[in-house]
Amino acid sequence: MKIISFISRKGGTGKTTNAINLATSLHAAGKKVMLVETDTNYTLNTLRKMEAARESGTSSFDIVGSQDNNIADELQSIREKAQYDYIIVDSAGKTTDEGIKKLCLVSNAVIVPTSLTQNDLLVTxxxxxxxxxxxxxxxDLKILVLPNRIHSFTRLKTVQETLSKVSAKVLEVMVPQKNAYVNFSTMHPEQEYTPVMKEILKNL
Structure with missing residues (x-):
């Protein structure tokens, strides 16, 4: 079982969008997936209930709520049961929080999504x-930087040069700036996300 956690020092960098797209893509690929959201608004849980009510009988994966200060201990318990291939964590807290530090210790990979704006780069x-x-x-922890909300005309080489000073592995793939990735579903995968999923798995 692999635990992949999306973490950033601030909101709005694309943690939730990429967490759900990775989870739906893995599920579509036949993997047993659980997605954990630690934002106490539990947006993904709410969206799943709405979608499930409209599409009863559609295959889906588990979405559960937790909190940053509890998640590491809960993941240890889940890991012992070995029911899943992947657990995706959409974290809400800041990297300085004790719960996030503990989350890193139980994760196989931490993904830091970032655009190329000056503010996001500094945060990254x-x-x-x-x-x-x-x-x-x-x-064994992998710290991976995921270029996110990248203009479609931007070359991968430009992205890599912009992120060259980051002391972590920059994934060789880009999540484009498209509405498809913002208006996500908790049940239906975005087909264009498959290369991103494969690149993430390649680096685990």
């Missing part, structure tokens, strides 16, 4: 810096 550099100490304890 700081997020990666905050997360690096976890690697000295969880030596």
């Amino acid at each position: 550099y700081q997020t990666v810096t905050d997360l690096m100490p976890a690697k000295s304890i969880n030596t």
Whole structure:
């Protein structure tokens, strides 16, 4: 079982969008998936209930709610039962929170989504810096930067050059700036996300 956590120092970087797109893509690929959201608004849970009411009988995966200060211990318990291939965590807290530090210690990979705006880049550099100490304890931890909301005319080389000073692995794929990734479903995968899923899995 692999635990993939989406973490960033601030909101609005694309954690939730990418977490749900990765989960739906993995489920469509035949994997047993659980998605955990730690935002206490539990938006994904609410959306799932609405979709399930409209589409009863459609195959879906588990979405559960938790909190950042509890999630690490809960994941340890879930891991022991070995019911899932992947657990995706959409975290809400800041990287300095104790719960997020513990989450890094039980995760196989942490994904930091970022656009190329100056503000997001600064947040990404700081997020990666905050997360690096976890690697000295969880030596198998992968810290991956996911280029997100990238203009379709932007070349991958440009993205990599822009993110070259980040002290983490920059994934060789881009999530484009499209409405399809914003207006997501908790039950239906976005087909264009498949290359992103494959690139993430390749780096686990």
